[in-house]
Amino acid sequence: MAxxxxxxxxxxxxxxxxxxxxxxxxxxxxxxxxxxxxxSGCSALLALEAEQTNLLNRACxxxxxxxxxxxxxxxxxxxxxxxxxxxxxxxxxxxxxxNCPMNDEELWRDMKSKKGTFPEFYKAYSHLRKRNWVVRPxxxxxxxxVAYRHHPSLIHSEYAVLVLSEGDDDxxxxxxxxxxFHCTIRLCGSVAKTLLVLNxxxxxxxxxxxSCLEHYDVGERTIMRWNPEHCQExxxxxxxxxx
Amino acid sequence: MAxxxxxxxxxxxxxxxxxxxxxxxxxxxxxxxxxxxxxSGCSALLALEAEQTNLLNRACxxxxxxxxxxxxxxxxxxxxxxxxxxxxxxxxxxxxxxNCPMNDEELWRDMKSKKGTFPEFYKAYSHLRKRNWVVRPxxxxxxxxVAYRHHPSLIHSEYAVLVLSEGDDDxxxxxxxxxxFHCTIRLCGSVAKTLLVLNxxxxxxxxxxxSCLEHYDVGERTIMRWNPEHCQExxxxxxxxxx
Numbered sequence: 415m416a417x418x419x420x421x422x423x424x425x426x427x428x429x430x431x432x433x434x435x436x437x438x439x440x441x442x443x444x445x446x447x448x449x450x451x452x453x454s455g456c457s458a459l460l461a462l463e464a465e466q467t468n469l470l471n472r473a474c475x476x477x478x479x480x481x482x483x484x485x486x487x488x489x490x491x492x493x494x495x496x497x498x499x500x501x502x503x504x505x506x507x508x509x510x511x512x513n514c515p516m517n518d519e520e521l522w523r524d525m526k527s528k529k530g531t532f533p534e535f536y537k538a539y540s541h542l543r544k545r546n547w548v549v550r551p552x553x554x555x556x557x558x559x560v561a562y563r564h565h566p567s568l569i570h571s572e573y574a575v576l577v578l579s580e581g582d583d584d585x586x587x588x589x590x591x592x593x594x595f596h597c598t599i600r601l602c603g604s605v606a607k608t609l610l611v612l613n614x615x616x617x618x619x620x621x622x623x624x625s626c627l628e629h630y631d632v633g634e635r636t637i638m639r640w641n642p643e644h645c646q647e648x649x650x651x652x653x654x655x656x657x
Numbered sequence: 658m659a660x661x662x663x664x665x666x667x668x669x670x671x672x673x674x675x676x677x678x679x680x681x682x683x684x685x686x687x688x689x690x691x692x693x694x695x696x697s698g699c700s701a702l703l704a705l706e707a708e709q710t711n712l713l714n715r716a717c718x719x720x721x722x723x724x725x726x727x728x729x730x731x732x733x734x735x736x737x738x739x740x741x742x743x744x745x746x747x748x749x750x751x752x753x754x755x756n757c758p759m760n761d762e763e764l765w766r767d768m769k770s771k772k773g774t775f776p777e778f779y780k781a782y783s784h785l786r787k788r789n790w791v792v793r794p795x796x797x798x799x800x801x802x803v804a805y806r807h808h809p810s811l812i813h814s815e816y817a818v819l820v821l822s823e824g825d826d827d828x829x830x831x832x833x834x835x836x837x838f839h840c841t842i843r844l845c846g847s848v849a850k851t852l853l854v855l856n857x858x859x860x861x862x863x864x865x866x867x868s869c870l871e872h873y874d875v876g877e878r879t880i881m882r883w884n885p886e887h888c889q890e891x892x893x894x895x896x897x898x899x900x
Contacts, residue, residue: 545885578835592821592835596856599878610883613839634885635842640853640877642788 417563418570428564433473433546437503440469444505451489451496452509453516456528458496460489460506474548474565475499492551493525493532494539501624502540522624531577533621533630534614538577541612541632549575556601561610573610573636574602580615580633599637609637660806661813671807676716676789680746683712687748694732694739695752696759699771701739703732703749717791717808718742735794736768736775737782744867745783765867774820776864776873777857781820784855784875792818799844804853816853816879817845823858823876842880852880 419425443466451458459479462470467487470476475498476489491499499506501518510516516524525532535558542549548562552574559575576598595609602609613633619626662668686709694701702722705713710730713719718741719732734742742749744761753759759767768775778801785792791805795817802818819841838852845852856876862869 542885547885580839592838592854595835596823596876596878611835633839634883635839635880636883637878637880640879642785642790642877 417572420568420570424568428568433548433564436469436473437546440466440473440475441503441505443469444499444503448507449499449505450507450509450515451491451499453496453511453521453524456493458491458493458508460491461486462489463487472565474550474562493529494536494549497521497525497536498540498543502544519624526621531579533616533627534577534579537614537627537630537632538575538612542575547573555607556598557609560607571607574598574607575610575612578611578613580613595637599639611635611637660815663811663813667811671811676791676807679712679716680789683709683716683718684746684748686712687742687746691750692742692748693750693752693758694734694742696739696754696764696767699736701734701736701751703734704729705732706730715808717793717805736772737779737792740764740768740779741783741786745787762867769864774822776859776870777820777822780857780870780873780875781818781855785818798850799841800852803850814850817841817850818853818855821854821856823856838880842882854878854880 417425419428447463447466449460449462449466451460460470460476463485464487467478467489470489471478475495476491479488479490481488496506496508500508500521508516508521510520510524525536529535539549539559542559542561548565549559550562550566550571552559555574557574558577560571561573561575562571563569576595595611599609611634613635615631615633616626617629617631619629660668662671690706690709692703692705692709694703703713703719706728707730710721710732713732714721718738719734722731722733724731739749739751743751743764751759751764753763753767768779772778782792782802785802785804791808792802793805793809793814795802798817800817801820803814804816804818805814806812819838838854842852854877856878858874858876859869860872860874862872
């Protein structure tokens with residue numbers, strides 16, 4: 415399926431302003447700002463000034479919380495987003511609920527304890543983000559994430575992403591049966607998305623330590639509708655007298 | 658995945674000699690010849706002269722049986738092939754094991770009794786054949802069929818086809834779990850095929866009579882590998898300093 419830009423000219427706008435560059439700018443700016451987020455349940459809260467707010471919006475991390483404060487903008491980061499900024503981009507410090515900064519291992523254990531699927535979900539999230547895909551929550555489509563080629567203001571999301579864990583250690587046994595995919599594809603189809611299934615293979619590494627992560631493999635599969643007439647010989651299809 | 662022609666120039670050869678035309682010629686020739694096949698277990702045996710032999714080979718139905726006979730060529734037709742020539746193309750009569758000609762309903766009941774999945778398999782087979790795909794047995798790839806855009810001497814097969822039945826009446830419960838697809842895709846991937854899953858929805862019609870067939874729907878889905886770098890912004894992928 416071809417990318418669906420929201421208007422003419424937006425493709426060249428996106429090309430001139432690649433996501434990789436925006437994320438690098440965000441990274442540098444958050445490091446300069448010494449950004450800190452407060453861990454709060456299953457999310458992290460982050461207060462930023464105008465420059466970082468603008469970059470976080472352009473890079474499409476988190477969700478702006480509307481407050482009455484003028485100079486300070488509050489962001490709500492999901493677990494995978496917070497951990498990515500912290501562990502992968504190394505541009506965010508996370509302050510624990512006891513008001514102490516947390517290191518990556520502590521954060522990994524905390525997030526894992528709050529969300530059993532965090533190791534697989536984070537692997538999937540970071541796998542796509544590192545390759546310059548914009549990754550957003552997918553719950554409104556009944557999937558785990560949605561992935562965009564650039565900022566969602568420019569382009570419709572291309573992929574509805576499901577995260578599965580290979581083997582018997584599947585954290586929750588979700589959606590492993592074909593009929594479930596079938597329903598999800600229908601839902602995706604109605605909003606012109608392709609279903610992307612990411613299989614996380616832990617290679618027997620488990621989730622005890624953060625260092626397990628680098629041993630995980632990601633297998634990628636797309637599932638999409640197929641039109642049997644699509645690639646056929648000529649215009650006489652269906653007119654050959656066969657009933 | 659682009660079609661893989663076996664040599665240069667074969668694509669234009671195929672375009673000049675479309676499969677729909679070959680099948681029409683075969684149909685006319687078998688009708689003139691008053692072709693009859695003998696039902697024998699799960700297949701039908703057919704003796705033909707040179708003209709029909711040539712057309713059956715070009716249209717890629719059945720398998721030639723090597724015999725010492727010079728003027729007569731014996732073909733072995735699979736159940737779906739025999740029923741398609743008989744019921745869809747109306748160019749073949751089937752002689753039962755009691756030496757009497759069988760009508761379509763009798764043949765339907767006989768094939769169904771010998772192979773529980775025959776109704777779904779036939780729907781899938783005819784669905785593709787009617788749209789000019791060449792459909793061959795897929796057992797060597799661990800699937801139900803393989804589908805070619807033209808004759809297998811010109812082009813590699815493009816699709817490894819799995820036939821599934823929607824709902825709880827799945828005849829055999831095969832391959833409904835994602836991990837099974839996963840293995841099949843690996844196998845297909847190694848021979849550059851895309852997995853095509855055909856979901857046969859009987860719409861509550863069952864399989865009692867041949868007339869049920871026209872109420873079946875076919876849902877088509879492809880499953881293929883996806884490369885996250887494939888459609889990315891530029892050549893800087895992976896070089897943006899993110900680890």
